[in-house]
Amino acid sequence: MLFEKKIRWYKLFDSMEAANSFVKTGTLNSINVGNKKICLANTVNGLFAVNDKCPHNGASLSNGYCSSEGSIVCPVHRYHFDLKTGRAKSGGGDCVDTYPIEVREDGVYIGFSETVWNLF
Numbered sequence: 001m002l003f004e005k006k007i008r009w010y011k012l013f014d015s016m017e018a019a020n021s022f023v024k025t026g027t028l029n030s031i032n033v034g035n036k037k038i039c040l041a042n043t044v045n046g047l048f049a050v051n052d053k054c055p056h057n058g059a060s061l062s063n064g065y066c067s068s069e070g071s072i073v074c075p076v077h078r079y080h081f082d083l084k085t086g087r088a089k090s091g092g093g094d095c096v097d098t099y100p101i102e103v104r105e106d107g108v109y110i111g112f113s114e115t116v117w118n119l120f
């Protein structure tokens, strides 16, 4: 196979306590990681990460809010996006990029998929 999909992990916080301090439960906050602006959503179901740019018309999703059904709601046209899948639950058929979050012993990480050459 010439191309291989890999996940590159970036450390966001030294601990879950630091993450909870940065983005309180039930709220959103933005953070720049690896040339991307990420919207972090801290919900009762855990910490989620999506691209901060709304796929509908480019609004900053971190200026929106979390719904009680596990969605992020865009502040401009109020489209709802599922935090796990990124799919629009209401509004158009757009999809926002989602990123995995891992809580490890030494901190909280976010993963970005990348395609790399695999010649051998």
Ligand code: FES
Pocket (backbone or CB within 6 Å): 054, 055, 056, 057, 058, 059, 074, 075, 076, 077, 078, 079, 091
């Ligand atoms: S800009 Fe987000 S729903 Fe329109």
